[in-house]
Amino acid sequence: MAIGNYVKEKQPFVYKTFSNALVSSRLAHSYLLLGESGTPLKETAVYLAKSILCDHGNPLADEACITCSRIDKGEYPDYVLCDGEAASIKKDDIATLVASFQQTALERKGIMVYVIHLVENMTTEAVNALLKFLEEPPEHAYAILTTENESKVLPTIISRCQSIRLILYPREKVVEEALGLGVEPLDAELFSHFYNDAELLKEEAQDEEAILVKELLSRSIKAFANEEAYARYIMEKDIAPLLNKKPLLRYYFDALAIAFEDVVRIQSDSPVHLNSLKNDLQEVSDNFEKASTCLSSILSLRGEIELNIPAGFLLTHLTYLLYRKK
Secondary structure (H helix, E strand, O other), X not given: OOHHHHHHHHOHHHHHHHHHHXXXXXXXXXXXXXXXXXXXXXXXXXXXXXXXXXXXXXXXXXXXXXXXXHHHOOOOOOXXXXXXXXXXXXXXXXXXXXXXXXXXXXXXXXXXXXXXXXXXXXXXXXXXXXXXXHHOOOOOEEEEEEEOOHHHOOHHXXXXXXXXXXXXXXXXXXXXXXXXXXXXXXXXXXXXXXXXXXXXXXXXXXXXXXXXXXXXXXXXXXXXXXXXXXXXXXXXXXXXXXXXXXXXXXXXXHHHHHHHHHHHHHHOOOOOOOHHHHHHHHHHHXXXXXXXXXXXXHHHHHHHXXXXXXXXXXXXXXXHHHHHOO
């Protein structure tokens, strides 16, 4: 994905704000990027971090210099990414980061940058440790934080950062542009809920996990069009064993929620988003009269993933709940 083009063309406020700060040498020590689910928050945050460190910034990163390449490869010692999407960020993670950034920079630029993606996924202890560091940052250190849920971010963190909001590009436009790039219709329809840029969507649709989630979603929809015993067998034997990582399980539950949102739309005679699955979704609609309560169950169990409950148990319980709420 040409993230630089995306920022310039589809996030003009982000581009102008950061460009002006770099040109005038008036960077804030900490930024908070705000965006809805689907906006490329992490990619944008990393790009802005590169822009601070880039060898040939004009004024933002060229993404072709040695420094940008080293950041991509995880080989630049004065840059750190804490990814709250992959796992909850704990106090030890922040303590390690703080200890590192209180030292002298290792590179000749003398500048250190860290990105914390999805600060709402930090533990309370981690947040407290970060607050102290944000309040009195070293002169040579810069922070770029991101969140998809501003309401879950402490006001004390927000007050210590310059907030920049990403604009959510219309999903219909993303689908249209993705189809123009040769993306398969189902990929465009499904992954436009996760990726708010057609080029990024095209890249991610070829990812092994995305392909797996799409396949598991299709199997699940077909299973839920049948009787409970069959659906339970498919969920326990075919689906659960493949969801062996927490991020993958979240991904699957989010996709399933999107599908059941369409089932609710069918029952209210509204247009669906997953047109490629409309026939199968219609069968699910015929099988579950109370689709809205089924959707509530999916969203509720999705929240329990963080409790480290095994996928098999979650999916068995989900099947039980759905068929009890038919």
